[in-house]
Amino acid sequence: MKIIMLGAPGAGKGTQAKMLADKFGIPHISTGDIFRMNIKEGTELGKKAKAYMDAGGLVPDELTVDLVLDRISKDDCVKGYILDGFPRTLNQAEKLTEALAESGNIDFAVNVDVPDDAIVVRMSGRRVCPSCGASYHIVNIPTKVEGICDRCGSEVIQRADDSAETVQKRLAVYHEQTQPLIDYYKGLGLEVEIDGTQEMEKVFQDIVERLEA
């Protein structure tokens, strides 16, 4: 099963994508995670991506599309995958459709819908573990010990691009560049709309029901 996750930054796509990957036994591919790993490792790609990310903008398509197309050509993707954070522009979506012309397009574009005001509250409380990638929220998904990752014991941090000013910029970028993808996938009959304001478990249940219907 090939799934893409649509929705604003902070809508809970990443959390749902991880849960779906576990349930269906397919890889979770997050372009944001790939870029962050490259930044941590100081690669050329990381150096190029960092400036765009810190400013709340998008990394250019030239750096993004081939990276994803290469990743989904790997052996662990033969049974499918979950793309989280890609595509994010109409051009990326068209390139993906083109690349999948022979093997068959994605099966579902899951649109996790959350209004902007709720997004701002969520993102300002979001904390991530820089060591193992676990994500938390100071109110909704708190760590057991304040500030410490449940999974690996490292200190959790706020992502630089989750600061209030950058969140506004990322939302503007989302509305301008990524939201049009909802219509693109609706047009292809692949869009599945989910109310992302519900409890995490209920959102997951709704997604699974729709995918298995």
Ligand code: AMP
């Ligand atoms: P995310 O973790 O998905 O919120 O992504 C964090 C940041 O990485 C975004 O704000 C972008 O700067 C960059 N990024 C992730 N995925 C893409 C993509 N498909 N196209 C362009 N930039 C991306």
